[in-house]
Amino acid sequence: MQGFLNLNKPLQMTSHDCVAKLRRLLRIKKIGHAGTLDPAAVGVLPVAIGKATRLLQFLRDDKAYRATIRLGVQTTTDDLEGEIISQIAVNNLSLETIQDILNQSFIGKIQQIPPNYSAIQIGGKRLYDLARKGEEINVPAREVNIYKIEILDWRPADYPEIDISISCGPGTYIRSIARDLGSALKVGGTLAHLTRTESSGFEITESVTFEKIEESLNQGNFQLISPAKVLSHLAAITLAETPARRWCQGQKIVEFEGENNNFPVQVYNENSTLLGIGKIEVRENGPVLIPEVVLEAN
Structure with a gap:
């Protein structure tokens, strides 16, 4: 069994939990995923089965989310899973003000500090482990790329909520966007809900639930x-x-037809079987195709 699965991750399951459940359902150990989702988040989790796990590194790195941000509230985890740090009623915010700040400070390449409760490692230790121990954490900012943010809905209240869609590059924390938007508005903010709608070319409209997977397995029509x-x-x-x-x-190929400026490249045989991923190096005597990941013997 070899291929990919567009899993719709359910609420309160870790990405690791999802892989463990798939191993039991499919009766195969070699399973991996791309782009970890927090337990409180739902949506697209790309999963690789069998030899396809070796291809995870070559997937597209773009992602998209639909998020609900609650303003007037700050928490330890930057979402509703954490303890409330501060809570103040917000009565004087306008949608136009929020839109202006989003356009000015949250589009393009920005500096972002990841949440203290995240899986990033500092000194070989996970941030969430350090945070749970109450240790003081100095998390360095890092550059992320936000391609687009669109406001979908705005619900004024004492603790107003705003729904947004976000298209972004890898490493972006939506919890940090919620926190930083609240900070920019001087009212505090936290993530109330998160759905990943796209990841690595997989879309939520084509995703499958665990229930659907089990049904397909029972009916004998499960496909990757x-x-x-x-x-x-x-x-x-x-x-x-x-x-x-x-x-x-494992040999390098000198005589081959194709562009000499693409890396990585898919490599096929004449039967249209994907053999693996190659790397092209341009040398004095012409381009050389070097094996990077070989999936099939030929």
Whole structure:
């Protein structure tokens, strides 16, 4: 069994929990995932099965979310799972003010400090472990890329909530956006709900639940997504029989047709079988195709 699964992660399960459950359902140990989701978040969790786990590093890195931010509230975890640090009624905010701050400070490449309760390692230790021990944490800011933020709904109240959609690059914490938006508005803010709608080319409209997976397994029509479909954003090279066999044996291929400026590239044989991922190096005597990940013997 080899391929990908677009899992709709349920509430209150860790990404690790999801992998463990899939191992039991599919009766296979080699399963991995891309892009960890917090237990309080739901939505798209890309999962690789079998040899496809070796391809996780080559997936697209773009992501999209639908988030609800509650203003007037600050918590220890930057979401509603944590203890409340401060809570003040908010009565004088306008949607126009929020939109202006989002446009000015939260679009493009920005500096972001991850939440204290996160899986990032500082000095070899997870931040959430340090936070739970009450240790003082100095988390360095890092650059993330926010492509687009759109306001979907605004609900004025003592503790108003705003729904937004966010398209972003890897490493972005939506909890930090909620926290920092509240700080910029001088009222505090925390994440009330989060759904990942896209990740690595997988979309929530095509995701499957555990219930659907179990139903498909019982009916005998369970299918995985092919690696070729998931890697369609990469250039592809097709090798003839002899060079394909040599490439699968770990040899570099000098004579091949294709662009010489794409890395990484999918490598296929003449039967349209995905053999793996190659790396192209441009040398004095021409481009050389080097095996990076070999999936199939040929």
